Each structure stands twice: as structure tokens, then as C-alpha cells.
Amino acid sequence: MHNLKIELGNCVKVYAKNATCTKCEDICPHHAISYNENIPVVSDACTDCGGCIGVCPTEAISLKNFDTLDFIFSFLEGEESLISCKKNIPCLATLSVENLISLALLGDETILDLGHCASCEIQEPLYAQIQQNITEANLFLQNINSTKTIKTEMLGYKEPVEEKEPDRRQFLKRFSVKGAIKSKIEFEEALHEEQHAISIEDTQNIRKKEIPNKRKLLFMALKRAQTPVNYHTYMSDEISFTSQKNINDDCDNCSICYRICPTGALQSDRRQTKIDFDPLMCVKCSLCHDVCEPNAITLIPYSTKELFEPKVTELINFKVVRCDECANFFTYFGGEKTCPRCKIEEEEAKSLWGIQ
Ligand code: SF4
Numbered sequence: 001m002h003n004l005k006i007e008l009g010n011c012v013k014v015y016a017k018n019a020t021c022t023k024c025e026d027i028c029p030h031h032a033i034s035y036n037e038n039i040p041v042v043s044d045a046c047t048d049c050g051g052c053i054g055v056c057p058t059e060a061i062s063l064k065n066f067d068t069l070d071f072i073f074s075f076l077e078g079e080e081s082l083i084s085c086k087k088n089i090p091c092l093a094t095l096s097v098e099n100l101i102s103l104a105l106l107g108d109e110t111i112l113d114l115g116h117c118a119s120c121e122i123q124e125p126l127y128a129q130i131q132q133n134i135t136e137a138n139l140f141l142q143n144i145n146s147t148k149t150i151k152t153e154m155l156g157y158k159e160p161v162e163e164k165e166p167d168r169r170q171f172l173k174r175f176s177v178k179g180a181i182k183s184k185i186e187f188e189e190a191l192h193e194e195q196h197a198i199s200i201e202d203t204q205n206i207r208k209k210e211i212p213n214k215r216k217l218l219f220m221a222l223k224r225a226q227t228p229v230n231y232h233t234y235m236s237d238e239i240s241f242t243s244q245k246n247i248n249d250d251c252d253n254c255s256i257c258y259r260i261c262p263t264g265a266l267q268s269d270r271r272q273t274k275i276d277f278d279p280l281m282c283v284k285c286s287l288c289h290d291v292c293e294p295n296a297i298t299l300i301p302y303s304t305k306e307l308f309e310p311k312v313t314e315l316i317n318f319k320v321v322r323c324d325e326c327a328n329f330f331t332y333f334g335g336e337k338t339c340p341r342c343k344i345e346e347e348e349a350k351s352l353w354g355i356q
């Protein structure tokens with residue numbers, strides 16, 4: 001029985017049927033994740049490697065028996081500098097690019113043990129992702145003029161084996177009444193886990209707009225970093241975890257992008273007169289691009305200045321006027337007297353009565 005948990009209220013696929021994210025499905029070496037009407041479902045083929053945790057932009061996935069944030073804090077508090085899949089983490093792919101940058105900035109030394117990766121039975125496609133994450137994290141550190149890096153070694157760490165006589169008492173403990181009850185509860189929980197249905201809690205989470213912990217940790221880490229003398233500009237496809245955007249005049253202010261953005265990076269005001277964008281909160285989940293019917297949102301080059309001198313940019317603004325029929329405000333593009341909804345109702349009435 002696996003320990004993987006997907007918070008449906010945080011998964012962008014659950015937000016919109018045209019969400020294109022399939023990162024968790026693509027990375028899973030066992031093909032254990034699939035989508036049932038856009039709802040991610042985990043099969044028993046899952047072995048808890050946690051590779052999907054590292055790639056999920058909204059931190060929708062976690063392991064019940066491993067918390068990435070707890071791991072990072074205990075690693076930083078401890079004396080150790082080595083992170084190995086045979087020592088302290090399910091798989092190095094559990095750590096996202098942001099996690100690696102934070103570890104490097106907050107710790108004295110961070111060494112990833114790649115000694116097991118090449119011979120690992122699930123190296124495909126995890127090893128390539130691990131290498132890609134390390135390269136992106138180190139390039140980012142270099143681009144903010146940090147002297148810190150994520151180091152790698154081919155150590156192949158092995159847990160010291162304690163030669164012990166088989167302990168019959170320990171063995172029997174596992175079959176105690178308490179243990180049997182615990183297993184039964186776990187089994188029943190698994191049976192009743194409603195992985196295919198969206199609960200009220202999930203719906204509330206969708207509305208919540210939350211910044212993932214990995215981004216909060218990155219903010220904390222960057223506060224300790226020196227402000228670079230020069231800022232670096234990335235092409236839009238060179239950075240995986242955030243973005244800078246533009247909205248062109250094809251935008252019809254349908255409001256879906258800023259209503260749906262899971263982190264609140266895109267926002268508007270009460271009368272919907274503009275769309276603001278805060279790159280500091282964007283996790284590059286692509287949802288706003290996926291739902292924009294006129295394809296008005298585009299990615300533009302990203303400057304590291306956004307992280308050190310954050311600013312909210314107004315991407316577009318609109319003139320809003322009151323509708324002559326219902327008196328509600330609507331976006332005015334020129335000449336219209338009624339809002340789109342009243343216009344549709346008017347046209348439906350005309351066709352019903354055969355009026356041209
Ligand atoms: S990676 Fe995360 S957001 Fe993307 S489909 Fe999987 S659970 Fe959903």
C-alpha cells in the first residue's frame with residue numbers, strides 16, 4: 001500500500017478541464033498516476049519514490065511518511081551535509097529546483113549522492129530530472145552571484161549494517177493486537193479514500209489561493225542572500241519555477257485567469273478594471289495560459305530583479321461602464337450600451353419572436 005497523497009484542491013487539473021499539466025504522470029517511473037476525468041488517481045504500482053512531489057508546481061502531492069519541509073529544516077539544523085536515497089530521502093527527485101536553491105543558500109554545504117542513480121531500477125526518467133534540477137539550481141545561484149552551490153558526489157552511500165541475532169520479541173511485536181488494529185484501520189482508510197471524488201474541503205482549497213511552502217522557503221533563503229550587483233535575464237523557457245507575463249489586446253476581460261490562478265499571482269480589483277501580475281507568486285503552472293480562450297497571455301523574459309526588488313505589474317487595464325439594462329458594470333470596448341449577458345438575452349428574445 002503506497003503512502004502518496006494528492007490534495008485534489010491543489011491540483012491544477014481539478015481546477016479546469018483544459019489544464020494541460022501532466023508532470024506527475026510523466027515523471028512516474030511505474031506509470032502509477034493517471035487521470036480519471038481530470039482527477040489524478042494513484043494506483044498500487046506506486047512505490048513512494050516521491051519523484052512526482054518534486055515536479056508538481058502547486059505542491060499538490062505529498063508522502064504521508066515524509067514531509068519535504070520537515071526534512072529540509074532537520075537537514076539544515078543537523079551536522080550532516082550529505083543527502084542520499086539510502087540515508088535520508090526517498091529519492092533525490094523529491095527535491096524541486098526551489099528546494100535545492102533554498103538548501104544551498106541556507107545551509108553550509110549540500111552534497112547530493114548520485115552514486116546510486118545510474119544503477120537504480122527507476123532511473124528512467126528520474127535521473128535525468130535530478131540532473132536537470134541540479135543544473136538549473138546551480139545556474140540560478142550563479143546568476144544571483146551567490147558563491148553557494150549544490151555539490152554532487154558519486155558516493156553510493158550504504159547504511160552501516162548492524163549484525164544482530166534475530167530478535168523473536170521484536171518479530172512478534174509486529175503481530176501484536178495493537179499492530180493488527182493499526183493495520184486494519186490503515187487498510188480501511190485506504191479503502192475509503194475517495195481518490196476519485198472532490199470533497200467540499202477540496203473545493204474550499206481551490207478557492208483559497210495559496211503560495212506553496214517551497215516558494216515561502218525560497219523567499220526566506222533569498223532574504224539571506226546578497227543583492228546581486230547585476231540582474232540576470234532568463235529567456236522564458238530557461239526558468240522552470242516562475243515566469244514573467246504579458247497580456248495583449250485580444251484579452252476580453254473574461255476574468256477566468258485571475259479567478260483560477262491558484263496562488264493569486266494574477267489579480268484584479270473589485271470592478272475588474274485591470275489585471276495585475278506578481279511574478280513572486282507565480283509557480284509557472286500554466287493554468288492561466290490553458291484557460292485563456294483568445295490566447296492573450298504570453299510568457300516574456302524573466303529578470304532575477306523580480307526576486308530582489310519585487311513589484312506588481314499592471315498587465316492590462318479596461319474601461320468599465322454600467323449596462324443600460326441591468327445596471328451592472330461591464331468591460332467597454334467601444335459603442336456597446338448593454339453588457340454581454342444582456343446582449344445575449346436580447347438576441348435570444350429576438351430570435352424567439354422572429355424579429356431581425
Ligand atoms: S503535477 Fe501536480 S498539478 Fe500537475 S497534474 Fe500532477 S498533481 Fe496536478
Ligand code: SF4
Pocket residue numbers: 260261262263264265266281282283284285286287288289
Ligand atoms: S499566473 Fe498563471 S502560471 Fe502563474 S501561478 Fe497563476 S495560473 Fe499559474
